[in-house]
Amino acid sequence: MRFVLASASPARLSVLRSAGIEPLVQVSGIDEDAVAAALPEPSPEELVTALARAKAEAVVADIAATEPDAVIVGCDSMLLMAHGEIVGKPGTREAAAKRWAQNAGSTGELLTGHAVVRLRNGEISACAQRHLGTTVRFGEPTEAELDAYLATGEPLHVAGGFTLEGFGGWFIEGVDGDPSSVLGISLPLTRKLLAEVGVSVVTLWRRPTAE
Template identity: 65%
Template structure:
């Protein structure tokens, strides 16, 4: 049985590889903004879970596989934010979060596919508190100039250059990187798959 990762995130891919799984990567192309706009007053957890499910369902499935879809967003002062996309937005966000805390919420969906049909599904979200450091203006600008924070949830990483500016986390570090190993293991178990069979 193969695990298909419905994500183009190199960080998620690296987490799975480091944990003994070589997934097949397939990118869904889901229009995240349109999907979020279609939701009726969702909670932050519901938002990321719906996005993770849409990604898992949108890709091509093999006859016998498990599919994992994920989506992460930062909940900060009541606002749920995704990837900054531009240097200007990234800098504005870093100025707001410096010296404060936010919750990185990652939605996970696991689909079990047998004989080409979805025979099981399980979804949940993981929330981890992130304590942001206080980089200088020069450090913030230099970090943003690398391009790293533009295409990641909340505009930061803990496994790259952004790690210099994160004072700590309370919760699962793999969830902050983009895919929670403990949660994914539990969801796999709910659809009848032991993670050890995927190593």
């Protein structure tokens, strides 16, 4: 059975590899705005979960043709800011700077939606989905530090405008909850969702090569 990651995120890939799984990466390329527009006034939790499922389902046809027995995992992350706004990837330096100006010295909740689709004989046999929220405590970088961080380009392309494992980790005071979820994929939650579709995560582990 193949573990398929429906995401281009290098952080999610790194988390899985470190945890013993070598996934097949198949990027969904969905129109996230269209998925969101089709939902009637979704809560932030409903939105990230719906996007995660849409990503997983979008690659089913391609995967079923070559890997008829597989589990496909989709994830989506957004930051619920202290003042109630939910945000994804800043996209521009200006937007990232604004987010940090709002978040510095406060907390936000990183919401990550997870969806697992099980394929048997090329057909969907089961699905499971859920979200997880993790509190992130932001530090207060100096103006020079923030300029340097923005210049790396890193915060422009990640949910909430920060990372835990990269340059942004210098400015995160702490995390209350599952740190792997902040990296983009919660290992404990993914294990539970796999179990719900009848798959034990240990059967997917990459076995060490004997020397």
